[in-house]
Amino acid sequence: MSKKKSSPEHKLVVLGDSVSQGFQNGGIYRTDLSYANFLRQCWEPTPDFDQPLFTAQAGIPLNLEILTRGMADEFGESIEWNEYLPAITHLYKTLRRIKNYWEGKVKPLKRDRDMPYHNQSVWGFAMNDAWMVTERNSKEHIETQPETYSVFDMLPDHAMYVTARLVLNPSYDEQFRDYTLLDNVRYLQKNGGIENLIVSMGHNNVIGAVSDLRYILSEEEDLEKFPTERSYTVYRPEHFEQEFRKLAERVSQVGAQRVITQTIPYVTIPPVTRGVNSDKSRKGHTGYFDYYTRFWVWDEDFHPDTHPHLTKEQAIKLDQHVDEYNTIIKEVAREYGWITAPLNRYVSGIARRRLGGKNRLPYPEEFRQAMMRHDMTKHLVENEENPLLSTDYIRINEESGKVNKGGIFSLDGIHPTTIGYGLIAYVYKEAMEKNGVKFDQPLNWDHIISSDTLITDPPYLLVDLRKFLRFLSLGNQDKISVVGNGVLNQMMNIFSNREASGE
Numbered sequence: 047m048s049k050k051k052s053s054p055e056h057k058l059v060v061l062g063d064s065v066s067q068g069f070q071n072g073g074i075y076r077t078d079l080s081y082a083n084f085l086r087q088c089w090e091p092t093p094d095f096d097q098p099l100f101t102a103q104a105g106i107p108l109n110l111e112i113l114t115r116g117m118a119d120e121f122g123e124s125i126e127w128n129e130y131l132p133a134i135t136h137l138y139k140t141l142r143r144i145k146n147y148w149e150g151k152v153k154p155l156k157r158d159r160d161m162p163y164h165n166q167s168v169w170g171f172a173m174n175d176a177w178m179v180t181e182r183n184s185k186e187h188i189e190t191q192p193e194t195y196s197v198f199d200m201l202p203d204h205a206m207y208v209t210a211r212l213v214l215n216p217s218y219d220e221q222f223r224d225y226t227l228l229d230n231v232r233y234l235q236k237n238g239g240i241e242n243l244i245v246s247m248g249h250n251n252v253i254g255a256v257s258d259l260r261y262i263l264s265e266e267e268d269l270e271k272f273p274t275e276r277s278y279t280v281y282r283p284e285h286f287e288q289e290f291r292k293l294a295e296r297v298s299q300v301g302a303q304r305v306i307t308q309t310i311p312y313v314t315i316p317p318v319t320r321g322v323n324s325d326k327s328r329k330g331h332t333g334y335f336d337y338y339t340r341f342w343v344w345d346e347d348f349h350p351d352t353h354p355h356l357t358k359e360q361a362i363k364l365d366q367h368v369d370e371y372n373t374i375i376k377e378v379a380r381e382y383g384w385i386t387a388p389l390n391r392y393v394s395g396i397a398r399r400r401l402g403g404k405n406r407l408p409y410p411e412e413f414r415q416a417m418m419r420h421d422m423t424k425h426l427v428e429n430e431e432n433p434l435l436s437t438d439y440i441r442i443n444e445e446s447g448k449v450n451k452g453g454i455f456s457l458d459g460i461h462p463t464t465i466g467y468g469l470i471a472y473v474y475k476e477a478m479e480k481n482g483v484k485f486d487q488p489l490n491w492d493h494i495i496s497s498d499t500l501i502t503d504p505p506y507l508l509v510d511l512r513k514f515l516r517f518l519s520l521g522n523q524d525k526i527s528v529v530g531n532g533v534l535n536q537m538m539n540i541f542s543n544r545e546a547s548g549e
Contacts, residue, residue, distance in 0.1 A: 066244065070467075071461070072108045073106050082165060083097070108144060108533070114457070156216060171247065205540055228297075231297075239302075245297055252313055256338070264281045283367060283374070307385070317452070319341060323336050336358050397436075398438070426501075439455070
């Protein structure tokens with residue numbers, strides 16, 4: 047009689063980037079509010095799913111929600127012009143404290159740990175970083191590269207590499223110094239086995255186009271360069287296929303019982319860019335905008351000669367590239383027998399502004415009922431045909447203090463809110479169930495919604511969004527500013543992967 051094969055010890059392992067790590071509001075903070083963690087809670091007994099903690103100083107590189115709440119505590123419901131100097135001083139001190147902590151000037155950042163985390167995700171990583179970046183070369187980069195920002199630009203230097211070290215080898219142990227994300231996943235497979243391996247990478251091979259507002263296609267030499275040495279913002283489809291096939295082959299060699307991947311959403315949907323028409327009288331269109339600029343630049347203020355932007359033609363090309371990427375993902379996934387979660391189809395189906403004002407796909411009924419049970423969210427989904435919950439940038443009603451627009455994307459304009467991560471978990475769970483994966487219970491929507499403090503308890507400073515975003519985007523051109531490059535511009539630069547890129 048043959049011996050019965052034991053079940054893999056590791057129920058869920060993730061190989062990914064910011065979306066899988068749980069990044070939101072400009073930083074990695076609550077990794078427990080990631081879609082992967084919501085998924086694992088659907089099994090009983092709830093399996094171990096270890097993730098690094100980044101709750102110190104409200105996360106890295108910054109947390110716009112916590113920052114906003116701190117400003118509100120100090121200055122009340124709005125920041126008036128005569129309060130700008132003390133407000134900037136307060137901001138400067140806050141960011142300096144955060145910067146000092148994450149640069150290890152307060153206490154050592156290393157943590158005691160002898161096993162890789164189940165969530166092997168690092169924000170900012172492109173596909174090839176899964177086998178190129180190690181804790182050792184991250185440390186060398188931090189130590190050998192000069193500070194990229196002036197004394198007045200106060201986000202942590204080399205924040206992605208600080209994060210990478212704490213994911214790849216948190217104890218800074220010599221054994222794991224040269225391990226990559228893929229090496230850590232292989233280690234988990236050899237030491238217990240992996241039942242479900244989620245592979246979610248590729249977003250950062252195109253997201254630079256909207257964080258930088260530059261359309262620069264990759265060259266062959268970019269594929270072998272260290273992240274900060276790359277010059278592209280958009281992978282050519284043939285380069286995407288080369289790298290995704292390398293990733294797929296390496297993942298297949300791991301030997302996990304099951305692999306799940308996803309399609310990549312269009313980068314023109316998140317509100318990190320504001321679509322602007324040159325003809326201000328055009329309204330209600332369902333196509334592309336003439337220009338795509340920063341989300342803190344209002345339509346009437348925008349001018350193509352003075353504001354960074356993408357053109358309509360470039361936006362169309364970006365969507366076409368993502369279509370090609372997703373064709374490649376689905377084709378390779380079929381070849382290897384992977385499950386593909388249709389994330390792009392779902393996000394596109396709830397992009398109300400892009401669809402002419404109405405969603406093409408309904409929200410899950412269990413989710414809608416949970417939203418209806420919460421006083422601060424029920425109004426967002428009461429109208430099933432035209433819900434207020436959308437992919438727009440968040441807006442707060444002055445009288446009620448409740449969100450009345452947006453809610454899917456967080457304050458950085460790129461990454462989901464906690465509710466958004468819950469919806470990603472839903473897409474994954476549905477795809478996995480259709481392919482025979484058994485879960486023991488539904489997503490805990492009440493927990494997910496109540497954990498989304500941005501939506502259930504929005505900072506009142508966001509009521510006058512235009513004024514507050516202008517304050518955060520103050521730059522050298524504003525004589526009152528003493529913080530050099532504005533906080534929002536710094537944040538976009540960090541998202542680009544090329545830390546020294548300028549505006």
